[in-house]
Amino acid sequence: MKKRVYLDYSATTPMKKEVLDEMLPFFNVQFGNPSSIHCFGRENKSAVDKARSTIAKTLNAGVDEIFFTGGGSEADNWGIKGVANALKDKGKHVITTKVEHHAVLHTCQYLEKDGFDVTYLDVDQYGMIKIDELKAAIRPDTILITIMFANNEIGTIQPIKEIGKIAKDYKITFHTDAVQAYGNVKIDVKDLGIDLMSLSAHKIYGPKGIGLLYIKKGTKIHPIIHGGAQERRRRAGTENVPAIVGFGKAAELAYENIDEHVNQLVTLRNRLINGLQEKIPYIHLNGHPTKRLPGNCNISIEFIEGEALLLMLDMVGIAGSSGSACTSGSLDPSHVLMAIGLTHEVAHGSLRLTIGDYTTEEDVDYVIEQLPPIVERLRQMSPLYEKVKGGR
Structure with a gap:
C-alpha cells in the first residue's frame, strides 16, 4: 500500500481514541434524554453538565455561558442573527471583514x-x-x-484583544469565530473582551456535528431555533449527548498539553515551509509570517493550476486542499487570497497544507520530496513558465 499523508487538519481532524471511548456508552447504554426527570435522564444531564464545565474552564468562562449547537456554522449564524434581532431597535449596522468564513459572510x-x-x-x-x-x-x-480569531485558509491570527477593547469602549457586542483557533491558541474570553464566540469539536479531534456558542452573561441575543426548553431555553432540540461528551473530552485533551502541541506543530510547519521554499522557485507564503496558526502552511505556487496539483498529490498519497473545505466545490478563486491582493492566476495555484498531532517528520519530508517534481511536471505544461525560464 502506498504511503498516505494527511495534511488537511484545518478541514477536519481524526477523532482521538480517548474521545471515542468516552462517547460509546452514550449511544446504547446511557441513552436517556437529559430533559427527562428519571435516573436515565439525570445520568445524561450530569454528563452534559460535566462536558460544559470542562469546556468552560478551558476558556475561563462561566458554565452558564456555554451553549451547545450543531456545529460552528450554526454558532456563527446564531451569534450574528441573534444579536441583530435583539438589537435592531438600537441600530442596524454590522462590521466584519472580507476574509471571514462563509458561515459569517453569508449570514x-x-x-x-x-x-x-x-x-x-x-x-x-x-x-x-x-x-x-x-x-x-x-x-x-x-x-x-x-x-474571526484566526483565518481558516491562511492562518493569520487577528489582534483579538485590541478588537475586544474597542468594542467595549464603544459598547458594541463583539463576536469572533474561533473554530480554527481553539485548541491551537490559549483563549481567555474575559481577558480578550469577547462577548460571543463560535467553536466546533471536529477541529480538535472530537466528533463532527457538535459546536458551541459562548455567550457572555448579560449579552442580548435572541434564539434562532425554537421548540423546546433545552440549553436554558435558548437553543431548542434534544441534546446530542454522545457528541457533547466527546466535545468535552476533546477539549480536556487539547488543553492538557497545549504548549507541547503548539511547539510540535510550529517545528514541523517551519520544516515544511523552509523545505518547500528551498526546492521550489516562484512560491510565496500566504498569511502572516509569525502571527499565524501553528500548523498552517498556505503557499501560492506560480504557473500551475491548484486543482491539478491536488489530484497529483492525491495520486502519491498526500491530502491537502486549496482553501476552505466548505467551498471545495467552487471554481472561483479563494475570496481570502483575493482579499490579500493575489491575482486570479496566482490564487488558483495556491495550496493549503495543515499539520496536526499525528503528523511526523517523515510525513513532512515525504511532501518536500514529492511536491517539487509534481510542480515541475505541471509547469512544463505552462507556456508562461517556459517564457519565464527562457528569460533567466
Whole structure:
C-alpha cells in the first residue's frame, strides 16, 4: 500500500481514541434524554453538565455561558442573527471583514437583505485588519463587530484583544469565530473582551456535528431555533449527548498539553515551509509570517493550476486542499487570497497544507520530496513558465 499523508487538519481532524471511548456508552447504554426527570435522564444531564464545565474552564468562562449547537456554522449564524434581532431597535449596522468564513459572510449578506447595513473591512497583504480602519468604520448605529480569531485558509491570527477593547469602549457586542483557533491558541474570553464566540469539536479531534456558542452573561441575543426548553431555553432540540461528551473530552485533551502541541506543530510547519521554499522557485507564503496558526502552511505556487496539483498529490498519497473545505466545490478563486491582493492566476495555484498531532517528520519530508517534481511536471505544461525560464 502506498504511503498516505494527511495534511488537511484545518478541514477536519481524526477523532482521538480517548474521545471515542468516552462517547460509546452514550449511544446504547446511557441513552436517556437529559430533559427527562428519571435516573436515565439525570445520568445524561450530569454528563452534559460535566462536558460544559470542562469546556468552560478551558476558556475561563462561566458554565452558564456555554451553549451547545450543531456545529460552528450554526454558532456563527446564531451569534450574528441573534444579536441583530435583539438589537435592531438600537441600530442596524454590522462590521466584519472580507476574509471571514462563509458561515459569517453569508449570514451578513442575509442580514443585508433584511435591511441591515454591513461594512466589510479590507485586510493587508498578510490578511490582518487595520485597527484604525475598524475604529473609522464604527457608527452610532453599530451594534455588532464579528471578526474571526484566526483565518481558516491562511492562518493569520487577528489582534483579538485590541478588537475586544474597542468594542467595549464603544459598547458594541463583539463576536469572533474561533473554530480554527481553539485548541491551537490559549483563549481567555474575559481577558480578550469577547462577548460571543463560535467553536466546533471536529477541529480538535472530537466528533463532527457538535459546536458551541459562548455567550457572555448579560449579552442580548435572541434564539434562532425554537421548540423546546433545552440549553436554558435558548437553543431548542434534544441534546446530542454522545457528541457533547466527546466535545468535552476533546477539549480536556487539547488543553492538557497545549504548549507541547503548539511547539510540535510550529517545528514541523517551519520544516515544511523552509523545505518547500528551498526546492521550489516562484512560491510565496500566504498569511502572516509569525502571527499565524501553528500548523498552517498556505503557499501560492506560480504557473500551475491548484486543482491539478491536488489530484497529483492525491495520486502519491498526500491530502491537502486549496482553501476552505466548505467551498471545495467552487471554481472561483479563494475570496481570502483575493482579499490579500493575489491575482486570479496566482490564487488558483495556491495550496493549503495543515499539520496536526499525528503528523511526523517523515510525513513532512515525504511532501518536500514529492511536491517539487509534481510542480515541475505541471509547469512544463505552462507556456508562461517556459517564457519565464527562457528569460533567466
